[in-house]
Amino acid sequence: MDIQNLVKMANQIGQFFQSYPNHEEAVDGVAGHIQRFWEPRMRNAILAHAQSGGETGLLPLVVEALQRVHGTQQAA
């Protein structure tokens, strides 16, 4: 999986939900979308990237959402 492409896709999702005034709703929107529509290979790649430290190129909203996705995967 080309990580730059995944970053771009994740940020596009972030941009859609960014305009929601309710922050929780926005984070949930991004996390839910990645959870429901991304194949595990893609999800794992972006999670690993988000946790790699350093400059990820991800929007803050997406970073937060990915933490939530990570949490859900841990719980499952």
Place this chain on the structure above:
Amino acid sequence: MSLPRNTDYGTPARESEKEVTLSIDGIEVTVPAGTSVMRAAQECDASIPKLCATDSLEPFGSCRLCLVEIEGRRGYPASCTTLVEPGMQVRTQTPKLAEIRRGVMELYISDHPLDCLTCSANGNCELQDMTGVVGLREVRYGMKGKNHFDLLSALSKDESNPYFTYDPSKCIVCNRCVRACEETQGTFALTISGRGFDSRVSPGESQPFMESECVSCGACVQACPTATLMEKGVIEHGQAEKKVTTTCAYCGVGCSFDAEVKGTTVVRMVPNKDGGANHGHSCVKGRFAFGYATHPDRITTPMIRKSIEDAWQPVSWDEAIGYAASEFKRIQAKYGRDSIGGIVSSRCTNEEGYLVQKLVRAAFGNNNVDTCARVCHSPTGYGLKQTLGESAGTQTFDSVMKSDVIMVMGANPTDGHPVFGSQMKRRLRQGAKLIVVDPRAIDLVRSPHIQATHHLKLKPGSNVAIITAMAHVVVTEGLVQEDFVRERCEWVSFEQWRDFVSKPENSPEAMEIHTGVPAAEVRAAARLFATGGNAAIYYGLGVTEHSQGSTTVIGIANLAMATGNIGREGVGVNPLRGQNNVQGSCDMGSFPHELPGYRHVSDSATRALFKDAWGVEPQPEPGLRIPNMFEAAMEGSFMGLYCEGEDIVQSDPNTQHVEAALRAMECVVVQDLFLNETAKFAHVFLPGSSFLEKDGTFTNAERRISRVRKAMPPLAGKADWEVTCMLSNALGYPMDYTHPSEIMDEIARLTPTFHGVSYQHLDELGSIQWPCNEQAPEGTPIMHIDEFVRGKGRFMLTEYVPTEERTSSRFPLILTTGRILSQYNVGAQTRRTPNSMWHDEDRLEIHPTDAELRGINEGDWVGISSRAGETVLRAVVSERMQPGVVYTTFHFPESGANVITTDNSDWATNCPEYKVTAVQVTRVTQPSEWQQRYRDFTKQQLDLLPKSPREKV
């Protein structure tokens, strides 16, 4: 023996609350007010002779054959133009009438060649029938007078159209063709030129058909009562012996046809009057372009090869299937369960689509299944599901006849969905208002008797800006239908949306820099939409194929909900689907995250249901979408693909990337009619079957399920569904269906919206619009009537995010893509028919200003380069484009339109952004490097085919 004809009632049916009772030849009959005497007579089986009347057209009253006597009226009124009145006493047969009718026929016949025995219409000619009916026995004037056939047989027939001829010597000037072209098709290509004896039908300004405005829909041919306008197929083969009712396999209108067959040869396709989507009309593709089915390029023998550099080896079905299965198993053993997948065709039947996704989920054991809807309408599925609760259009096509305002956004119905385009034009001629939102001046903007009230000629990529700005106007000018919203929608989501769209940055004035459309025009269009009565939105790929495709779909749904335009006739949100069965393939669960009936794979109750039926539980995690498959192939984790009836190399964006991904795979299985572009990268080729060769169903853009019926045996011996069963069996997962009806029964059992569907029920009703179940036993023409499928409608925010694909000094122009009437999608079928006479190459349309700047003249070769690649086309200099925007179609693989399109895609669904690519255009003298490589590669691949691929092993 010719085929029995359908009853012709002479004039169209009328709708009225009021009923009228009258007596015809002593029999009482009750009909809706506004009905003609002719039609009322036919209702009680009293056929009145007629020539110029037919029930698909408004009456004209010119032939005087249909005269009747009416008690208390003087003279002999024409029954086709006389309306019924209460208590009327009509006589249709009296000695006097018989005498007059004979006289009329005598005049016609004295001016008609008497070569009935050798005429192509023999046995299927209304003039012949009427001569018999009125009992004409002699022609007193003799056949020697001044007549047309001597004069005109000297004149040549017009054979310019590849599908029908015009033989003026047989014309009786009944005007039916002229009216068909106006009323049914809406093209206004024909006129009667000359007066009296000299009058003749003529296309345009006495041009041959091919040079006129004619779009070859065939409506005039069908309306002609004589052999004057006649299909070449009938002239060549004679009248057919039987007819098979089936459904067009081209576009999402889903026209119903009678395939007229002689032996195993289809003589002609006649649109079916009872067809719910087309009511007896058709376009040039469905009616005429079926010759591809028997084209010599068809490959009818299974073939295999180890590598794509090797020659193809023709083998038996068993060997080919066995090889494919062993390769898939080998790959899964080596790279894991998720390393293979399948692609469902949106051209194949529902049953076939269902089987492919079942094969992937049950036999492959993963969810790596996708369909070409990915590249066209996946944003529709997402956007409508999120807002309204169901991934489908809300209306029937007929609903447009009740619309007062029609907004067409990013769609070109007269080319892409011609039969619906004709219906829409009919409504517009009746006075409905039209708003077109499109970067290009599509035909609808101005056509005979139609003129768009507003054409919002926006910059490509600014759909969200426009739709949000329209919403801004609706909200801030107090045009919201608050009662509707309060009752039907989630109020909290509405408030959030209302606050969002009201922001000053979403006003038409603020958006003007993005859209290029004057704010006043946007305001006026929004007001018209909100206050003009029933308002309906029709949209197409110009909406979905963008980085914000899903956002625009959501914006459209928001606008419809806010203005209360949903849940009844005349309104609604109407995606115009591209391919014949895009709706169906999506319904059948061909997306990697959804089981049939749009149920998410994570839903354990649904998985349990399928486990019960299939014996295998589907995986709970979504699989790879098509572009993700390519990415995974490049990374080495996706190595095998079963691709049925799709040509991803030609249809998907960034061709060079797709080619590289396919080269990286170890086993590509292609099932198709032809050695398409994807098959050039395949290791196993399984011959497919055309829609004429199998049974099944298609579902059109209005959710209408219609039967596909076998008209000839499969050329390669097997229908596509049989091939999928064989592959599944070879993989160790048994599929033992003996007929597609059994597959539909399984679909119906497992899918709540299909519970009531069966082949028997389809035979009874003709077609069914889903949902069809206990609540709606006859189907559901209009959705969301009392409540939305998801309960309350949900407004979502639609922030405009400009695409990353921006112009720069290197790529200063925007390329957008589209399609034309005569060719279909990647063109694999239509290119193999005479339809290519209308369009034999893809060209680049460029505005005169941009052309002049670059020294480009009409017909010059121009290079088009983008960040992804370069190709060369010939230029058409045209004002239809706005400066800064160029346009092309993508029907020919050598054009390489997708060599230039990029990997950008819709944020929610990965639907590619075909509609916006930044490019530079320059004059060149030779094809691009890619095109030269393409030619070499194609030649190499054709050389690898066995010498006579049609020979069976």
